[in-house]
Amino acid sequence: MIRGFEPTDADQAxxxxxxxYExxxxxxxxxxxRERGELQTELVWDQDGVILGHATMARHLHPIGWQTISTVAVDASVRGQxxxxxxxxxxxxxxxxxxxGAxxxxxxxxxxxxxxxxxxxAEALETPFSRDETLMYPIRIENAGIMAELVYPAPYSRS
Structure with missing residues (x-):
């Protein structure tokens, strides 16, 4: 079952x-x-107290109100399910x-x-990362194709 991350999940996550990710x-x-308080969403897939899935989203610094999926991880034993x-x-x-917004x-x-x-x-977005792997899900349709610079939280510069 999916639920919000709790501090006691930290080691398993x-x-x-x-x-x-190896x-x-x-x-x-x-x-x-997490330490900087820049995660917007952190979810786990909990099966009887065992964390088998984990996903995080962070806030973009710009455009304001946009988010980015940071990680999605699933245990190898349950992949494909x-x-x-x-x-x-x-x-x-x-x-x-x-x-x-997106x-x-x-x-x-x-x-x-x-x-x-x-x-x-995402084609008109300026990004510090690969344009070929940068995708957008426009929650507000007017954001599709918008010209904007994607600014990620500082920890992205170290990843």
Missing amino acids: ASLLARA RDDELNLVQSL GIGSDLVRACLEAARQADA VTVLGNVRYYQRFGFTRSA
């Missing part, structure tokens, strides 16, 4: 991130965003509830397109 960059990003998809959908719903993501284009993220909506 850290272990999952390290296993899922490097420390994403783990360090999440921990730094829809947990990651459910976490992404829950993140998008949290962004809608927070009245975000959500961006850096990642696998084919994976995120199934949720409505597109490169065309």
Whole structure:
């Protein structure tokens, strides 16, 4: 079941991130965003007290009111069962509830397109990261194709 992150989840979430990404960059990003209070949303998939999925979203510094999916991690033993998809959908719903203007993501284009993220909506965005992997989900349709500079929280510069 998906629920909000609790401080007691920190060790299991850290272990999952390290296993899922097979490097420390994403783990360090999440921990730094959490410590700085820059996570907008942090969710876990909890199965009988075992964290099998974890997702985070941070606030963009610019445009104001936009968010970015920072990480989505699923334990290898349950991949392919829809947990990651459910976490992404829950993140998008949290962004809608927070009245975000748009959500961006850096990642696998084919994976995120199934949720409505597109490169065309993000084509006019200036980003410090790969334009080919920068996608947007415009919660407010007027944000699709908008010219804007994406400014990420400081911990992104270290990831």
